[in-house]
Amino acid sequence: MIVVTGATGGNGSEIVRLLNERGASVRGMVRDPERARGRLPAAVELVRGDFDAPETLAPAMRGAQTLMLISSADPALPDRELAAVQAAKDADIERIVKFSVIAADHEPTFGFGHWHRPVEEAIRASGLAWTFLRPNVFMQNLFWFTDPIKSDGVFGLPVGDANVSVIDTRDIAACAAAVLSEDRHDGQAYLLTGPEALSFQQQADVLSDVLGRRIHHEDITPEEHKRRLLSFGQSEAYANAELELDAELKAGELGTVSDSVKRLTGRPARSFRDFSEDFAQEFRPEVAS
Structure with missing residues (x-):
């Protein structure tokens, strides 16, 4: 079972859709499951989980093996995602795939990188298997x-x-679905570009x-x-x-320019x-x- 946070967002919903097409067992973590029902494939399990209510996170993840961690880009991202990492450990999640950002591999000079970098560091230190996806600017x-x-x-x-090597968000989702569907990406960080x-x-x-x-x-x-x-x-x-x-x-x-999209999906970006x-x-x- 794969839990996808932010499952109704632009990136999350496309990841969920592609995973569903692959026949994966997917659980979408959303604030309001009833409202989200018509926005995601019928086969997707929906469960309430709210980054701003940390006590809801571990219950939403229990019974799953993999967490696709994705959330809105704002200054609260580190606190929200750090709480999700702890919840994943509490729920016995085995692996986290994190939607990150270009340049999060070093001390960034821009806000998006500052928000994502501490979460990457916490995931590395968590003892869980991990993969990081670091996309460039979206087309x-x-x-x-x-x-x-x-x-x-x-x-x-x-x-x-x-x-700038802008990337289509549909390719980011395809890379995420590929990584989530395979077990050969542990400990890897992928720069995703056009x-x-x-x-x-x-x-x-x-x-x-x-x-x-x-x-x-x-x-x-x-x-x-x-x-x-x-x-x-x-x-x-x-x-x-x-x-x-x-x-x-x-x-x-x-x-x-990286070739990660082609390596992960088998087709050019x-x-x-x-x-x-x-x-x-x-x-x-x-x-x-």
């Missing part, structure tokens, strides 16, 4: 800019012309070609980007962490063109009927 983050891309053909980030490192203008050029209209990346200031993130409903802490990540990106630290073609409709202007 799907471009969805934040669907409205300006549709209306003006422009999106902005404070990253200059630096290259197949190439592109600047955001190069990404805009690909999207232009797919959409048949000019899309442009605008290099904006960090202050402008923070205002936009807050307008999207992101928290102050998340916005600050995102700006720290942007600074790391601008410094050229996130352009490494999706390219940005693949992503653009699959989700082109998300970026096309609305057509009045």
Whole structure:
């Protein structure tokens, strides 16, 4: 039995779906099982477990062998996931697969890394078997800019012309499902990236070609980007962490390309063109009927 936390989130729900397709026994840990029922495959067991109510965690994990640990990116992540690690030990979980972040293998210079690193260290020290998945920036983050891309053909980030090996979140989920379904990944940490490192203008050029209209990346200031993130409903802490990540990106630290997706799934990682073609409709202007 595999327990997946955050089972109704964007990444968690795709992991659950793929595990279910593989015929795995899956238990989704959610805050409200009744509300979650229609959002996940019928064969998936649902159980209440709330990171903010630590006493619910160990009961949600009992009887399972593997924990897929994934939670929302915010400053509470370390406390929540550290409580989950202790609960896993209390529930006799044998193995933890953690959804982490690029650069968590060293002392990071950005918030997301600071949040994930202490959890990785606690898992290493727990005595449990472990595997870490460390994805780079998500291609799907471009969805934040669907409205300006549709209306003006422009999106902005404070990253200059630096290259980044963005990854499709569907590939992250496929890697997670593969790791969770096999027993040969203990003690391994996988950097997950797309197949190439592109600047955001190069990404805009690909999207232009797919959409048949000019899309442009605008290099904006960090202050402008923070205002936009807050307008999207992101928290102050998340916005600050995102700006720290942007600074790391601008410094050229996130352009490494790995072959982990191919090694784990047996197929190449999706390219940005693949992503653009699959989700082109998300970026096309609305057509009045």
